[in-house]
Amino acid sequence: MSAHDIKLFGDAVAASRLETRFGLVSAESLLRFAIRDLYPGRIALVSSFGADSVVLLHMISEIDKATPVVFVDSGQHFPETLAYRDALVERLGLTNIVNTTPDAATLAREDPENFLFASDPDRCCDIRKVVPLAEALDSYDAWITGRKGFQTADRARLPLFEAEGERVKVNPLVGWSAGDLLAYIKQHDLPPHPLVAKGFPSIGCLPCTSRVSPGEDPRSGRWRGKAKQECGIHGVTLDAGGNI
Numbered sequence: 001m002s003a004h005d006i007k008l009f010g011d012a013v014a015a016s017r018l019e020t021r022f023g024l025v026s027a028e029s030l031l032r033f034a035i036r037d038l039y040p041g042r043i044a045l046v047s048s049f050g051a052d053s054v055v056l057l058h059m060i061s062e063i064d065k066a067t068p069v070v071f072v073d074s075g076q077h078f079p080e081t082l083a084y085r086d087a088l089v090e091r092l093g094l095t096n097i098v099n100t101t102p103d104a105a106t107l108a109r110e111d112p113e114n115f116l117f118a119s120d121p122d123r124c125c126d127i128r129k130v131v132p133l134a135e136a137l138d139s140y141d142a143w144i145t146g147r148k149g150f151q152t153a154d155r156a157r158l159p160l161f162e163a164e165g166e167r168v169k170v171n172p173l174v175g176w177s178a179g180d181l182l183a184y185i186k187q188h189d190l191p192p193h194p195l196v197a198k199g200f201p202s203i204g205c206l207p208c209t210s211r212v213s214p215g216e217d218p219r220s221g222r223w224r225g226k227a228k229q230e231c232g233i234h235g236v237t238l239d240a241g242g243n244i
Protein backbone atom coordinates (compact mmCIF):
# COMPACT_ATOMS: atom_id res chain seq x y z
CA MET A 1 0.00 0.00 0.00
CA SER A 2 1.60 3.25 -1.14
CA ALA A 3 0.99 6.88 -0.34
CA HIS A 4 -0.61 7.05 -3.77
CA ASP A 5 -3.13 4.43 -2.65
CA ILE A 6 -3.76 6.37 0.52
CA LYS A 7 -4.62 9.45 -1.52
CA LEU A 8 -6.60 7.44 -4.04
CA PHE A 9 -8.83 5.56 -1.63
CA GLY A 10 -9.00 8.12 1.12
CA ASP A 11 -7.25 8.08 4.47
CA ALA A 12 -9.78 6.18 6.55
CA VAL A 13 -10.50 3.54 3.94
CA ALA A 14 -6.83 2.89 3.20
CA ALA A 15 -5.93 2.68 6.87
CA SER A 16 -8.73 0.23 7.58
CA ARG A 17 -7.68 -1.92 4.59
CA LEU A 18 -4.18 -2.19 5.99
CA GLU A 19 -5.55 -2.93 9.44
CA THR A 20 -7.71 -5.78 8.17
CA ARG A 21 -4.81 -7.28 6.27
CA PHE A 22 -2.21 -7.24 9.03
CA GLY A 23 -4.21 -7.29 12.25
CA LEU A 24 -3.12 -10.78 13.26
CA VAL A 25 0.51 -10.58 12.16
CA SER A 26 3.30 -10.36 14.77
CA ALA A 27 4.98 -7.02 15.35
CA GLU A 28 8.24 -8.30 13.87
CA SER A 29 6.56 -9.63 10.72
CA LEU A 30 4.54 -6.48 10.29
CA LEU A 31 7.66 -4.33 10.63
CA ARG A 32 9.58 -6.49 8.18
CA PHE A 33 6.80 -6.22 5.63
CA ALA A 34 6.41 -2.47 6.14
CA ILE A 35 10.16 -1.79 5.81
CA ARG A 36 10.95 -4.20 2.98
CA ASP A 37 7.77 -4.43 0.95
CA LEU A 38 5.21 -1.74 1.72
CA TYR A 39 7.48 1.32 1.96
CA PRO A 40 11.02 0.34 0.89
CA GLY A 41 13.32 3.33 1.42
CA ARG A 42 10.34 5.48 2.34
CA ILE A 43 9.73 4.64 6.01
CA ALA A 44 11.45 5.76 9.22
CA LEU A 45 11.23 4.74 12.86
CA VAL A 46 10.69 7.72 15.14
CA SER A 47 12.30 6.90 18.46
CA SER A 48 12.61 8.84 21.70
CA PHE A 49 15.23 6.38 22.99
CA GLY A 50 12.98 6.20 26.05
CA ALA A 51 11.90 3.47 28.42
CA ASP A 52 10.65 0.90 25.89
CA SER A 53 12.34 2.15 22.73
CA VAL A 54 14.90 -0.61 22.67
CA VAL A 55 12.25 -3.12 21.55
CA LEU A 56 11.53 -1.51 18.17
CA LEU A 57 15.15 -0.45 17.74
CA HIS A 58 16.22 -4.07 18.18
CA MET A 59 13.54 -5.31 15.77
CA ILE A 60 14.59 -2.94 12.99
CA SER A 61 18.27 -3.73 13.60
CA GLU A 62 17.40 -7.36 12.83
CA ILE A 63 15.56 -6.37 9.64
CA ASP A 64 17.80 -3.64 8.19
CA LYS A 65 20.35 -1.68 10.20
CA ALA A 66 20.17 1.15 7.67
CA THR A 67 16.50 1.84 8.41
CA PRO A 68 16.28 5.58 9.20
CA VAL A 69 15.75 6.29 12.91
CA VAL A 70 14.56 9.83 13.59
CA PHE A 71 15.43 11.26 17.01
CA VAL A 72 13.96 14.63 17.91
CA ASP A 73 16.66 16.33 19.94
CA SER A 74 14.54 18.95 21.67
CA GLY A 75 17.51 20.40 23.54
CA GLN A 76 15.79 19.51 26.83
CA HIS A 77 16.51 15.79 27.13
CA PHE A 78 18.00 14.08 30.17
CA PRO A 79 21.75 13.57 29.69
CA GLU A 80 21.05 9.90 30.42
CA THR A 81 18.82 9.71 27.34
CA LEU A 82 21.50 11.09 25.03
CA ALA A 83 24.09 8.69 26.45
CA TYR A 84 21.62 5.79 26.13
CA ARG A 85 20.92 6.76 22.51
CA ASP A 86 24.62 6.67 21.65
CA ALA A 87 25.20 3.38 23.47
CA LEU A 88 22.21 1.68 21.82
CA VAL A 89 23.16 2.86 18.35
CA GLU A 90 26.59 1.31 18.79
CA ARG A 91 25.31 -1.88 20.40
CA LEU A 92 22.66 -2.51 17.73
CA GLY A 93 24.83 -1.35 14.81
CA LEU A 94 22.28 1.15 13.56
CA THR A 95 23.72 3.18 10.71
CA ASN A 96 21.12 5.80 9.82
CA ILE A 97 20.28 8.00 12.81
CA VAL A 98 18.60 11.25 11.85
CA ASN A 99 18.90 13.80 14.67
CA THR A 100 16.50 16.62 14.08
CA THR A 101 16.72 19.81 16.14
CA PRO A 102 14.70 23.01 16.69
CA ASP A 103 15.39 26.02 14.55
CA ALA A 104 18.06 28.11 16.33
CA ALA A 105 16.53 31.46 15.33
CA THR A 106 13.10 30.39 16.62
CA LEU A 107 14.59 29.29 19.93
CA ALA A 108 16.52 32.55 20.26
CA ARG A 109 13.34 34.52 19.60
CA GLU A 110 10.78 32.51 21.59
CA ASP A 111 12.71 30.57 24.23
CA PRO A 112 16.04 32.27 24.88
CA GLU A 113 16.10 31.16 28.55
CA ASN A 114 14.96 27.55 27.85
CA PHE A 115 11.97 28.16 30.10
CA LEU A 116 9.05 28.23 27.68
CA PHE A 117 7.97 24.79 28.98
CA ALA A 118 6.74 26.49 32.16
CA SER A 119 4.65 29.26 30.59
CA ASP A 120 3.46 27.67 27.34
CA PRO A 121 4.28 23.95 27.07
CA ASP A 122 2.19 23.52 23.91
CA ARG A 123 4.21 26.16 22.07
CA CYS A 124 7.41 24.75 23.54
CA CYS A 125 6.55 21.29 22.15
CA ASP A 126 5.62 22.88 18.82
CA ILE A 127 8.96 24.56 18.26
CA ARG A 128 11.14 21.91 19.92
CA LYS A 129 9.42 18.71 18.75
CA VAL A 130 6.54 19.04 16.31
CA VAL A 131 8.17 21.29 13.71
CA PRO A 132 11.58 19.51 13.74
CA LEU A 133 9.84 16.14 13.38
CA ALA A 134 7.65 17.38 10.55
CA GLU A 135 10.72 18.61 8.70
CA ALA A 136 12.55 15.31 9.25
CA LEU A 137 9.59 13.27 8.00
CA ASP A 138 9.12 15.32 4.85
CA SER A 139 10.94 12.75 2.73
CA TYR A 140 9.09 9.67 4.02
CA ASP A 141 5.74 8.15 3.13
CA ALA A 142 5.35 6.30 6.43
CA TRP A 143 6.71 6.31 9.97
CA ILE A 144 6.77 3.80 12.78
CA THR A 145 5.74 4.78 16.30
CA GLY A 146 6.27 2.96 19.60
CA ARG A 147 2.89 3.76 21.13
CA LYS A 148 1.22 1.06 23.21
CA GLY A 149 -2.48 0.63 23.91
CA PHE A 150 -2.00 0.24 27.65
CA GLN A 151 -0.33 3.66 28.06
CA THR A 152 -3.46 5.86 28.04
CA ALA A 153 -7.17 5.56 27.38
CA ASP A 154 -6.70 7.35 24.05
CA ARG A 155 -3.91 5.02 22.98
CA ALA A 156 -6.04 1.98 23.85
CA ARG A 157 -8.06 2.74 20.72
CA LEU A 158 -5.11 3.00 18.35
CA PRO A 159 -5.12 0.92 15.17
CA LEU A 160 -2.04 -0.82 13.73
CA PHE A 161 -2.08 1.58 10.80
CA GLU A 162 -3.21 5.18 10.80
CA ALA A 163 -3.52 7.49 7.84
CA GLU A 164 -2.08 10.92 8.59
CA GLY A 165 -2.63 13.17 5.64
CA GLU A 166 -0.38 11.85 2.88
CA ARG A 167 1.61 9.74 5.33
CA VAL A 168 0.89 6.49 7.16
CA LYS A 169 1.73 5.80 10.79
CA VAL A 170 2.52 2.19 11.71
CA ASN A 171 1.94 1.24 15.36
CA PRO A 172 3.29 -2.32 15.66
CA LEU A 173 3.18 -2.44 19.47
CA VAL A 174 -0.39 -1.28 20.09
CA GLY A 175 -1.45 -4.73 21.27
CA TRP A 176 1.57 -5.32 23.49
CA SER A 177 1.34 -5.32 27.29
CA ALA A 178 4.00 -4.08 29.70
CA GLY A 179 4.78 -7.74 30.36
CA ASP A 180 5.29 -8.42 26.65
CA LEU A 181 7.83 -5.62 26.46
CA LEU A 182 9.73 -6.86 29.50
CA ALA A 183 9.73 -10.40 28.15
CA TYR A 184 11.14 -9.25 24.80
CA ILE A 185 13.83 -7.17 26.51
CA LYS A 186 14.79 -10.13 28.70
CA GLN A 187 14.73 -12.64 25.85
CA HIS A 188 17.15 -10.54 23.81
CA ASP A 189 19.21 -9.34 26.80
CA LEU A 190 18.70 -5.69 25.87
CA PRO A 191 19.91 -2.82 28.10
CA PRO A 192 17.20 -0.75 29.84
CA HIS A 193 17.12 3.04 29.90
CA PRO A 194 19.03 3.92 33.11
CA LEU A 195 16.17 6.08 34.44
CA VAL A 196 13.61 3.26 34.45
CA ALA A 197 15.14 1.75 37.59
CA LYS A 198 14.97 5.20 39.21
CA GLY A 199 11.18 5.46 38.90
CA PHE A 200 10.70 6.85 35.39
CA PRO A 201 8.58 4.39 33.35
CA SER A 202 7.91 7.04 30.68
CA ILE A 203 10.72 9.42 29.75
CA GLY A 204 10.45 12.68 27.87
CA CYS A 205 12.18 16.02 28.31
CA LEU A 206 13.83 16.63 31.68
CA PRO A 207 11.73 19.64 32.76
CA CYS A 208 8.46 17.84 31.98
CA THR A 209 9.14 14.36 33.36
CA SER A 210 8.85 13.36 37.03
CA ARG A 211 9.06 10.13 38.98
CA VAL A 212 6.00 7.85 39.10
CA SER A 213 4.88 6.05 42.24
CA PRO A 214 4.05 2.33 42.19
CA GLY A 215 0.47 1.84 40.94
CA GLU A 216 0.30 5.20 39.13
CA ASP A 217 -0.39 5.45 35.39
CA PRO A 218 3.03 5.05 33.73
CA ARG A 219 2.60 8.35 31.88
CA SER A 220 1.41 10.31 34.92
CA GLY A 221 4.92 11.67 35.36
CA ARG A 222 4.74 13.49 32.04
CA TRP A 223 3.63 17.15 32.37
CA ARG A 224 2.51 16.35 35.92
CA GLY A 225 -0.10 18.77 37.20
CA LYS A 226 -1.00 19.95 33.70
CA ALA A 227 -3.88 18.86 31.46
CA LYS A 228 -1.37 18.18 28.69
CA GLN A 229 -0.91 14.48 27.84
CA GLU A 230 0.84 14.44 24.47
CA CYS A 231 3.60 16.54 22.94
CA GLY A 232 1.50 17.15 19.83
CA ILE A 233 3.38 15.01 17.35
CA HIS A 234 0.51 12.53 17.26
CA GLY A 235 -2.36 14.97 17.49
CA VAL A 236 -1.97 16.85 14.23
CA THR A 237 -1.22 16.23 10.61
CA LEU A 238 2.50 16.80 10.34
CA ASP A 239 3.37 19.29 7.67
CA ALA A 240 6.31 21.60 8.17
CA GLY A 241 4.60 24.19 6.03
CA GLY A 242 1.24 23.98 7.71
CA ASN A 243 -0.28 25.18 10.94
CA ILE A 244 1.41 22.81 13.40
Ligand code: SF4
Pocket residue numbers: 074076116117120121122124125126128129204205206207208231
Ligand atom coordinates in the same frame (compact mmCIF):
# COMPACT_ATOMS: atom_id res chain seq x y z
S1 SF4 B 1 8.20 18.09 26.71
FE1 SF4 B 1 8.45 20.02 27.91
S2 SF4 B 1 10.55 20.78 27.50
FE2 SF4 B 1 10.08 19.17 25.98
S3 SF4 B 1 9.36 20.30 24.21
FE3 SF4 B 1 7.53 19.75 25.38
S4 SF4 B 1 7.12 21.44 26.84
FE4 SF4 B 1 9.20 21.70 25.97
